[in-house]
Amino acid sequence: MTDEHEAVRDLLAAWAFGALDPAEEETVRSHLAGCESCAAEAARLRETVRLLDGPPPTAPAGRNDGALSLALRTRPATPRIAAHAAPYAAAVAGLRALLPELADRWATPVVHDWDAHATLAHLLAADEHLAGRLGVDARVPPSPIEEGTPWEDAWNRRTADVIAHEHGRTPGETVADWEAQAHALLGTPEARDAELAARAVLLMGMRLPVADHFLVRAFETWIHTDDIGRALGLAVPPPPEEHLGQLVRLAVRVLGLALGPTAPPVLFSVTGGAEWVLGSEDEPVQAELALEPVDFCLLVGGRYAPETVPRGQTGDAAAVRNVLERAASLSWL
Structure with a gap:
C-alpha cells in the first residue's frame, strides 16, 4: 500500500x-x-x-429516550484524533448508533448479571479509569475504596457502585454521561498527540502506554456493543480492518507477556495477518495455531471458551491449549 x-x-x-x-x-x-x-x-x-443523531424531534414517542436524543443531537464536534485513538472513537460511534434500538428495552439481559442499562453503566465506570488519569472529571460520585485494595477488587467494587447509582437514574441520563465522558476522553491532548500518548501508566494491573490504553477502551466498548447487539438479536459489525489489526496486535503483546519466556513455543497467526512465536525463544516451535482475528478478540474478551473457539492447529495439543487458556484468562470484561 x-x-x-x-x-x-x-x-x-x-x-x-x-x-x-x-x-x-x-x-x-x-x-x-x-x-x-x-x-x-x-x-x-x-x-x-x-x-x-437519531431521529428528528418529531419521531414517534417511544423510539428514543428524550434525554438520549437531546444528548446525541447537541453533542459538540469530535476533535481531530490520532491513529491510536481512532479505534475508540469508532467503537463509541458504533455503540451510539445501536442505542436507539434499546428504546423500552433497557431491562434486556445482556451479559453476566447485567441488563442493557447496567452494561452501559459498566462502560461509564470502565472508561473513567483512563479518563481520570488524563484529567477528565468523574461523572459519578466516588466509591469508598481503601488505598491498597487489589485492582481486581477495586475494579469490581467501582463497577457495582456505578451500576447501582445509574439504576437510580434514567437510561437517558446514563447515556448522556457516558457520551460526555467519551467525548472528553477523545478531546484530551493524549488522544490527538502520539508523543504525549507514549507515556506509560498503570491501569487495571497493566502498565501500558496511554495509546495502548485507548485501544483497551476500544476493545471493551466494541465487545459490549456486540453483547448488546446479540441480546437484541442484531448483528454488530466488527471493527474496521485497520482497527481490528491494532486490537489484535495489542492482544498478542499482552498474551505474550502473560505466557512468559518459558512457555512451550507456539507459532500463532491470525487469518490474513501476521504471525508471532509465543513462548520460549530458545526451543523449536512445538505447535501452530491459527484463528480468525474476530474470534481471537472474542476469546481474549471472554466470549469464547478455549475449547470452543474455531481454530486451526497442528503439533503439540498441550502447547496450543496452554495458549488458548491463557488468552481466555486475560478477560476482565
Missing part, C-alpha cells in the same frame, strides 16, 4: 466526524475518488456517524 493510502486510512474516522482541516479534507476526498476500498470504508463510517 502507498504512504498516501495509509495516511488517508488513518484520517477516515476523523473525516466521518467532519473533524479535518480543509487541506486534509481535500486529500481524503481526492483519494476516495480513486480508491474503492477506502471509499467503501468511508461510506460505512459516515453512515454510522449519521445515525448518531
